[in-house]
Amino acid sequence: MSKKTLVIGASVKPDRYSNHAILSLVNKGYSVVAFGLKKGEVAGVNIDTQLKPYKNIDTITLYLSPNRQEAYYDYVVSLQPERVIFNPGTENHEFCEILKKNNIGYETACTLVLLSTNQY
Numbered sequence: 345m346s347k348k349t350l351v352i353g354a355s356v357k358p359d360r361y362s363n364h365a366i367l368s369l370v371n372k373g374y375s376v377v378a379f380g381l382k383k384g385e386v387a388g389v390n391i392d393t394q395l396k397p398y399k400n401i402d403t404i405t406l407y408l409s410p411n412r413q414e415a416y417y418d419y420v421v422s423l424q425p426e427r428v429i430f431n432p433g434t435e436n437h438e439f440c441e442i443l444k445k446n447n448i449g450y451e452t453a454c455t456l457v458l459l460s461t462n463q464y
Contacts, residue, residue, distance in 0.1 A: 348375040348400055350423070352416060353407030354391045356384030361431065362407035365455045372459055377401075395419050403464075405429040405455045410436040421446045429455055 349369055354362045362378075363386055369376045370387040377398055380391040395416075404425045406413065413436055420428060421442065427449035430436060435452050443450045458464040 347402040348377065348398070349403045349405060350398060350401050350425070351376060351378040351405050351407065352420075354378035354380035354386065354389075355407075356380075356382065356386055356391065360407070361456065365405060365407070365431075365459075368456060368459045372464070374464075398423060401425045403427050403429060405431060406434045407431055408434060410434060410439070413439055417442055421448065424448065427451060429453055429458075431455055 351362055351366055354366060357363060366376055366378060366386040366389050370389060376389045378386070378389050378391045379395060381393065382391070383393050384391045401423045402425060404420055404423065406428065408416070417439060425448060428443055430450065430452045431454055440450050455464070
């Protein structure tokens with residue numbers, strides 16, 4: 345599959361939804377890159393702790409609370425993804441407006457549900 349997903353807020357902790365999302369994305373054949381606060385690896389995906397200028401990102405799925413997202417606004421816009429998914433608890437009206445102004449699609453949804461219902 346050619347669609348590449350960036351997971352922001354990735355965690356090696358198996359009880360975290362970001363961890364489950366990485367596993368599910370990999371199992372469904374998606375190309376995955378990940379950014380988190382601590383280095384590690386999930387399902388063969390290295391978690392980067394420094395922001396990288398990834399190319400060809402189709403989807404960014406967020407696992408950061410709204411108050412922690414502001415530091416990443418410019419970064420996310422610079423990657424020009426097709427869409428940003430705001431998972432439950434990450435909804436952010438201000439960020440959605442920024443994305444809209446930059447012609448980046450967004451949705452409030454659960455990545456895990458989208459994957460399990462083949463709507464990703």
